[in-house]
Amino acid sequence: MDIKDRIRRRQRATGATGLIREYEAISPVSHLAEPIGRSSTLEQLLDALEPSLNGSLPPDTYVWGPSGSGKSAVISALFDRLETHVGSAHTPIGTTTRAEPGSRTSFVYVNARRAKTEFGLYRSILNGMLDERIPEQGVGTATLRDRLEDALSTPRKQAVVAVDHLGEPETYSLADLEAILAAVDGSLAWVAVGRDPPGDLAVDVPSTVHVAAYERHGLVDVLTERASDGLSSEAASHAQIRYVADWAAGDAHAALAALFGAAELATDAGHDRLTDADIDSATEAVPRPSVALGRVLALPRSRQLVLRELLEVDDSLSVDETAEAIASRRTVDLSAGTVTRYLYELADAGILERVTAEGDSRLGRPPSRVEPRFPTLVFRELFDSGRET
DNA sequence: GATCCACGGGAATACACGGATG
């Protein structure tokens, strides 16, 4: 919804005549309704979820794989489909072949980055199951849990909940998720998504699905498809796409971030197609490894603002000096001390990297400076064209 | 009046370094 608004705004601005035809198509934070080249993952997921197609509860499942391997893309697209075509809650009776009459299965996709608490999780699940408006505040967590149990208590009512992005600094772990959902009394199964191998987790999961990184040709397919949807024809050459795919080494998020950044640079420079220099500059603006943009864009406003302004500040300054510079900008209404703390916190979370300065031997502990660990060009663009994320 | 959660200040603690101490 957010993204669409931004895109419309952009399309209006550019008249969709420029090099970039559709921002969403080349955005690393958006997913296609039909993921490209992940059919084996899709099959494995359907195997695991098969019981739910007949109205019974599937086993809890853990899906894992590296950054940019298409986990989110596949899961979100699949749950979307399942909810509209299989979950009968919103489907008029008799329009599709359903197993047991009256059985209702809700398929809910939850982004843990945006539902960071127990309260938020219950709220997201209820939101996906019911058409009613769910309170955001003013009501206790236990109340929400009761409400969820109510929703699940109707005979033959069940829910399969996908919870994406587990185990990141800002999100809870699979163990936490299991504990939270175990407290819910009702027919509910989960599909948890994370990066850690199942063996590293403190939880035994009955079923796992591994998603491997994209092969080179697979990633080329993804980029080709996305470029043809989002860019003017022939804006990116085949050789350029292969180059980006190689550079990204299987990480679709990084590859799309580079493509998006290059398109942005080319547009700003008035090119009608990507130059190799655009691509080089764009890849330089994508650190490897890089933090997912979705993580950055899910941060509270004030942190995103600090990150945005950070991009305008001389990056050789110390943390304190940087904070000072950021706090003095007129868009920022925070004390330098608070900005300092934000910078340290962001560094601790891996969104920034602290680099201890060398030389310059003054008294006391030597200062460090911070460098972004996220795709800066894309963040800048999404932040500036949007707002309210 | 209850409740969630982002905010934001500032106290507490860690660290680097040189010099004093045992």
Add this chain to the structure above:
DNA sequence: CATCCGTGTATTCCCGTGGATC
């Protein structure tokens, strides 16, 4: 020589506050 201490910074941690919502 190893350890402790003081000083000046850098970094981390805690917790009350208040807006918004029900």
